[in-house]
Amino acid sequence: MNNFTFYSPTEFVFGKGTENQVGELACKHGATNVLLVYGCGSVVRSGLLGRVKDALGKAGIPFVELGGVQPNPVDSKVYEGISLARREGVDMVLAVGGGSVIDTAKAIAAGVPYDGDFWDFYIQKARVRKALKVAVVLTIPAAGSEGSGNSVITKVATLQKLSIRVPELLRPCFSIMNPELTYTLPPYQTAAGIVDMMAHIMERYFTNTADTEIADRLCEGTLKAIITEAPRVMADPEDYGARANLMWSGMIAHNGTCGVGNEEDWTSHHMEHEISAVYDVTHGAGLAVIFPAWLTWMASHHAGKVAQYAERVWDVPVSDDKKAMALEAVARLKAFFRSIGMPVTFAQLGIEQPDIDLLVKKLHEDKGEEVGFYAKLGRKETREIYELAL
């Protein structure tokens, strides 16, 4: 186990009707003027946005609005939000939505007190040293952004989809999580969220760090819970218990509880970000294609931890043939993804002839000639993985 810092100061308020507490929570966390960030209409149609505004009004907190954040959120909306927040003098950015909305809110929160271009943070030209407060009313369990200090934004001009991780400053001060708010999610989006949270765990789990028993068990347990609850929620979108278990699992998957002390390996996420940036696919669906491909490659080249994963997560019988165990785990993972309606190949993702040259080129331009930690991968190896997803 490596030395680490674990710092998850977010106040999570979880359960039925909790969105009505947003006004008092904003007050408690010191908001005096709020920028309300949301997406493309569903929070308006469902009446949630109205309830949030009412609660802020009752608490006497003024607010301005920035709607229209898209999936795979883009830089232009961040610039718009930074201008608005500066003009209005807001001190808290309140995201009402899923990962795209929250990540946009975080980018705005970091960008407002910074003199330069907020994109500097994402290309590692500058570090975030100050930020407005961020708070969340979550509607999509997937990205885990409600408990993390991470944000992923796409720069449209260069098709770069890049991330930052600033736990000290960009973790939400509070996150409201009402599973009922997820009842109306379309099945495809529910399923893509399930894949995303599983990937957040698995990219922490596959590590060469020694002595990771507690981290492993927390990862495996959370994966088991997701695998158990997913079919329930696909069968009945209004199953409160299943929605609640998935919603909390999505947070646990990404606030650092899983994987403490591990050297992590986010290669699958980075490989998927290139696909999303070029083809604008749903992030979780892209991961359902890439993660099994990455794991298949590992089965042949570095099967050790994959065999443990096979045994403990997928109940694959233990044998001396670790590669066979690992491949069986891949088969069960793919079958699971298919069972919840997710694609597991580029073609199923709607990309008949992916431009693998471009994906490999962009990946290594963004992330360097060598990517990965569980296994180090050059252009030859990442090409092989993209090809395994055909």
Place this chain on the structure above:
Amino acid sequence: MNNFTFYSPTEFVFGKGTENQVGELACKHGATNVLLVYGCGSVVRSGLLGRVKDALGKAGIPFVELGGVQPNPVDSKVYEGISLARREGVDMVLAVGGGSVIDTAKAIAAGVPYDGDFWDFYIQKARVRKALKVAVVLTIPAAGSEGSGNSVITKVATLQKLSIRVPELLRPCFSIMNPELTYTLPPYQTAAGIVDMMAHIMERYFTNTADTEIADRLCEGTLKAIITEAPRVMADPEDYGARANLMWSGMIAHNGTCGVGNEEDWTSHHMEHEISAVYDVTHGAGLAVIFPAWLTWMASHHAGKVAQYAERVWDVPVSDDKKAMALEAVARLKAFFRSIGMPVTFAQLGIEQPDIDLLVKKLHEDKGEEVGFYAKLGRKETREIYELAL
């Protein structure tokens, strides 16, 4: 899953050499004058206290000292600390030690700004509304107090051992956790700590709340990790990896990660507190006697969740006979406790003829005529459980 709030704002700094960061962390968290609380000499002999003082000195933070906190910490030391802290105008109470030291520090932190007797909080005559900051350098993984808002103190005059839980105010602002500091713990204390952390998980796990899959899996996984690492650390007290896994498991066991959304049942802890208050035994050793007795009673009266525990934690084969599964789990739990040198009967605990009349009387005087949630227990039932521990 019930509605819940999860709030664990402590900054955990974990790993080798981290105690040397205590000065900069105290500064970062706003300390200007520190009360240093510690126990009965081992932190002096090991040189740890000297290193902590050096680090505070280098950071320019003045401090006063309160040593001599005993296991099963008592009210007199709290009064002494409150007087000292008031006289010196401290704003942070820094505990260097295990649960007893941390719990004393928390009681002092709550007592200083309160006009009345700090014991009012423990008998629920008053609520903690303000507290000094608490911080920790942990030397004994067991109580989980480094991540919780809990404190347990014994009032000597009445032999009452009572607890408070004030997560909003009494969670440490930072906790330094270096597994190397636990190398010199005597085996008995290491083992008692292992029992204590397991009990913290199990008292959250046994619940009638429905739809607790993610909470269950996190509990089971943490228990599995502890069961795996315990024999390693008993065999080699300087096994860093095993010590590290146990130390982090002890925190996870009690900061709320396990059991979110559950109605919890702390009956075993309360029953043990009566034993500790009367016979001054080590808390974890008392739990090793009481918990299996409580679980044996449940096997006959409410076996459902115990059977799940048997299957998932102890690998007991699934059968229709849930009582038999539950009893097999008890047998394996007892065998495990014995394997690490813990007692599982009153006699092994050194109490040949426990005054069960007195224990039952005190328990119900302190906690009411009916105790427990997983099963509700009156005087007849708690007597049966104490007798099962003979």
